[in-house]
Every structure is written in C-alpha cells, then in structure tokens.
Amino acid sequence: MPKSNRLYFIDAVRAFAILMMLQGHFIDTLLTPIYRNETNVIYNIWLYFRGITAPIFFTISGLIFAYLLLRAYAKGDDKPRIKKGLFRGFLLIVIGYSLRINVFSWISGYFSMYFFVIDVLQCIGLSLIFLVGLHTLFKKHSYIFSIVLFIIGCLCFVSEPLYRNLTLETISPIIGNYMSKSNGSVFTILPWFGYSAFGAFLSTVFFRHAHRKRFKIVTISTFFVVGYLFMFHSSWLLIKLSSYTGIDLLQRSADYNYLFSRFGNVLILFGAFYSFERYLKHSIITRIGEKTLSIYVIHFILLYGSYTGYGIKRFLSKSLDPFEAILGAILFIIIVCLISFHYAKTNTFVYNLIRKTIDKFKNYNHGLR
Numbered sequence: 001m002p003k004s005n006r007l008y009f010i011d012a013v014r015a016f017a018i019l020m021m022l023q024g025h026f027i028d029t030l031l032t033p034i035y036r037n038e039t040n041v042i043y044n045i046w047l048y049f050r051g052i053t054a055p056i057f058f059t060i061s062g063l064i065f066a067y068l069l070l071r072a073y074a075k076g077d078d079k080p081r082i083k084k085g086l087f088r089g090f091l092l093i094v095i096g097y098s099l100r101i102n103v104f105s106w107i108s109g110y111f112s113m114y115f116f117v118i119d120v121l122q123c124i125g126l127s128l129i130f131l132v133g134l135h136t137l138f139k140k141h142s143y144i145f146s147i148v149l150f151i152i153g154c155l156c157f158v159s160e161p162l163y164r165n166l167t168l169e170t171i172s173p174i175i176g177n178y179m180s181k182s183n184g185s186v187f188t189i190l191p192w193f194g195y196s197a198f199g200a201f202l203s204t205v206f207f208r209h210a211h212r213k214r215f216k217i218v219t220i221s222t223f224f225v226v227g228y229l230f231m232f233h234s235s236w237l238l239i240k241l242s243s244y245t246g247i248d249l250l251q252r253s254a255d256y257n258y259l260f261s262r263f264g265n266v267l268i269l270f271g272a273f274y275s276f277e278r279y280l281k282h283s284i285i286t287r288i289g290e291k292t293l294s295i296y297v298i299h300f301i302l303l304y305g306s307y308t309g310y311g312i313k314r315f316l317s318k319s320l321d322p323f324e325a326i327l328g329a330i331l332f333i334i335i336v337c338l339i340s341f342h343y344a345k346t347n348t349f350v351y352n353l354i355r356k357t358i359d360k361f362k363n364y365n366h367g368l369r
Contacts, residue, residue, distance in 0.1 A: 007067065007206060009277040010060055011289030013269060017056040018292045022299055022336060023329040024050040029303060029313050030320045030328065054120060054187070055195050055262040056269065057292075061124050062131060062199025063206075066149075069135045070142075070207040078139065085132050092125030095297065099306040118177045118185040121296070126178065126189055127196035134200070142204060149201040156194025157259040158238070161252040163190055191259055198263060216274070223271030230264025287341075294340045302336065 028050070037043055065085060072081035100115045134152075138145035168176035177185045209215050235254040242250035273280070280286055288295070305311025312332075320328060 007064070007210075008281045008286060009270070009273045010064060011286035012273045012277070012280040012283075013056060013289070014060055014292050015285045015287075015289035016269070016273070017053050017060070018288065018295050019333060020049060020053045021057075022295070022333045024053060025299065025303060026312075026329040026332045027325045030316050030318065031325045032318055032321060035322050051258075052262055052265040052269070054192070055266050057120065058124065058127065058192050058195035059199035059202075059263070059266050061127065062196030062201075063203045064199075065128050065196075065203075066131055066135065066200035067203035067207055069132070069139070070203060073135075073139050074207075078135075082132055082136065085128055089125045089128035089132070092121045092128070092293075095293075096121030096125065099297065099300045099304075101307055102305075102309045103307050104309055113173060113183065116173045116177055117183065118187060120187050122178070123187045123189055123192050124196070127193045130193060131196065131200055142208065146201055146204040149197045149204065153194045153197040153201060156191045156197065157263075158249060158253045160191045160259060161249060161256070163188075164256075194259065195263065195266070220271050220274050223267045223274065227264040227267030227271060230267065231261050232264075234260035234264070288337060291337075291340045294343070295336055298339050299332075299336045303332070 024046075027046070035043070038047070069078055069081055069085065072078035096119055097115065099119070099121070100117060102112070105112065134145070134148065138148060163179065166180045167182040168180045169182070173183050177183050178189045181188060205219075235257040238250045238254035238257065238260075242248065242254065300306050301311070303312050305314055
C-alpha cells in the first residue's frame with residue numbers, strides 16, 4: 001500500500017480520545033460527590049462523552065494494528081510486523097501492571113491485590129495478541145478475515161448479558177480479572193475486544209478500497225448513516241431478531257444496549273474527523289495523537305501516584321467544585337501534554353526505551369558468560 005494511504009484522521013481521533021480521557025479522569029477523581037447530579041444537563045453531557053472514550057481507544061487500536069499487519073503482508077513480509085505486534089501487546093500488559101506498583105509499599109513488605117486489577121492497557125495489549133492470531137489464521141483469505149472479525153465483534157456485544165455479573169471466585173485473580181470485575185478490574189477483555197474486532201474489520205475495508213476514487217465520500221457517509229442506525233435503532237433490530245429467532249439473549253442484549261450504541265458514537269466521530277482530515281494533517285492535534293501511550297503513562301503517574309503512591313488524587317480526592325475541577329483539568333491537560341512533547345517524540349519512545357533496556361540486559365548477560 002502506498003504511503004499516501006496513511007489514515008491521518010485516526011491520529012486526530014486518538015488525540016480527541018486522549019484529551020477526553022485526561023479531563024474525564026481528572027474531573028471524576030477530584031470532583032466533590034455533591035456535584036455529581038445526573039439530573040443536571042451539563043453533567044450528563046460530560047458523562048456521555050466520557051463514556052465514549054474507551055470505545056474509541058479500543059476501536060482505533062484494532063483498526064491501526066490490523067491495517068499495519070495487512071500492509072506488511074501485502075508487501076510480502078509480515079513476520080517483522082507480527083513479531084513487533086506481539087512485543088507491543090505483551091509490553092502494554094506489562095506497563096499496565098507496572099502502573100499499579102507502589103514501590104514504597106513493596107519495600108515495607110505490603111503487597112496489595114490491587115496490582116492484579118486489569119485496566120485499559122492490559123485489555124488492549126491482549127486484544128493485539130488476539131488480532132495477531134486471527135491475522136495469522138486468515139491473512140490469505142481477506143474477505144473471510146473481514147467476516148470473522150465482524151462476527152466476533154457482534155458476538156462479544158450480544159453475549160454481554162452472559163458475563164455481565166461474572167465472578168469466577170474459584171479462578172486465580174491473575175486470570176479471572178481479565179473476565180470479571182468482581183475484584184475491581186476497570187476493564188475486562190469481554191466485551192472490549194469486540195471494539196478492537198470491529199476496528200480491525202474497518203481496517204480491512206480501508207485496506208481494500210482506500211485507493212478508489214470516491215472511497216472517502218462514500219465512507220464518510222457510511223460512517224454517519226451506520227453510526228446513527230447503531231445509536232438509535234440497534235436495540236429495535238435486536239428485539240426484532242429475538243422475536244423472529246426466539247433467542248432470548250438478543251432481547252436481553254437489547255434491554256441494556258450500550259455497546260452497539262457506543263460503537264455508533266465512534267463511527268459518527270470517525271466520520272466527522274475523516275471529513276476534516278485535510279485540515280488535520282501535521283497539525284498539533286495529530287501530534288498529540290501520536291503520543292497517546294506516553295500521555296497515558298504520564299497522566300497515570302501524576303494523577304494516581306503510580307510507583308510512589310503520591311499523586312494528585314492522594315491530596316485532592318473528591319474535593320473540588322465544578323469550576324476548580326474544570327480549571328484544574330485544563331491545566332492538567334496542558335502540563336501532561338508539555339511533559340509528553342518534551343520527553344517523548346511519539347508512542348514509539350516508550351517502546352524503544354524498553355527495547356534498549358532489554359538489549360542492554362541481554363548484552364550484559366552475554367558479557368557475564
């Protein structure tokens with residue numbers, strides 16, 4: 001695939017998502033509970049937009065990752081990309097766990113099960129590993145790959161009632177936390193892998209058709225139309241399918257249908273950013289989108305006190321009024337982005353840093369031999 005087919009709008013979407021995440025985490029962590037009024041229109045709008053941040057990240061991760069795998073395979077050698085993808089998947093899992101470390105607590109002899117809580121990085125990392133496996137199985141059959149990804153996405157969403165309240169008390173939390181929230185996990189691989197699967201499905205569409213003359217206008221229109229249908233009519237469709245097939249699970253899925261509707265939000269956002277892609281190339285917004293991992297790690301350390309236990313949350317938890325929270329969120333975004341721009345050129349900064357550390361460790365061990 002030629003370089004001109006780079007999906008620039010995706011970096012802008014990532015930037016939007018990471019900025020929404022920064023302000024969302026800051027306000028949610030520090031806003032006084034008395035102001036969390038779900039009858040307030042402004043609070044509800046904020047809550048709604050906060051709710052689409054994670055679906056955006058998972059969908060984008062699947063889209064970008066699968067797209068790069070397909071491009072590498074088309075060039076005749078996807079083995080380095082597969083190897084790199086597996087490394088990144090496992091690295092995200094390691095980073096996700098590391099952000100739960102409190103060095104001072106460990107030194108004092110106290111180890112908390114909080115370390116095993118699963119968050120977004122572990123789930124995205126595991127999703128990438130799954131996508132590598134699916135790519136390896138179906139890379140020679142592009143259309144089958146598309147169909148399988150779409151079916152997996154649908155199954156992850158429709159089956160959500162089956163694992164919604166899963167506990168897995170007899171399974172070690174090291175494994176069980178990937179499937180159950182009963183021990184405090186923020187995210188679980190199901191249903192969130194569904195968004196990555198849908199993102200990978202979209203990548204197959206872009207890969208096969210992005211070079212066509214009217215692809216962009218057709219795709220933008222499709223994003224808006226299908227996004228609208230997912231948002232406002234997917235529950236109706238599930239109910240109809242349930243009545244025709246007699247499958248009760250479809251009705252149960254329709255009764256609490258946040259997954260398909262959120263995916264509709266994602267598609268509409270894709271359509272909006274894809275529409276203005278020409279104005280976003282090489283802009284500050286796309287540069288922010290290239291640093292999402294670095295920004296995520298930095299914000300986690302500053303806000304939640306990773307490694308030291310001393311973060312903003314420790315001193316200001318649930319203590320700010322709306323004005324203070326909004327002003328603080330703006331300052332927090334600026335500070336985190338400045339640190340990221342100063343210390344990290346792109347997301348690859350973190351990957352390369354880890355790679356260099358591993359290489360030095362290997363060379364050191366080789367020297368000892």
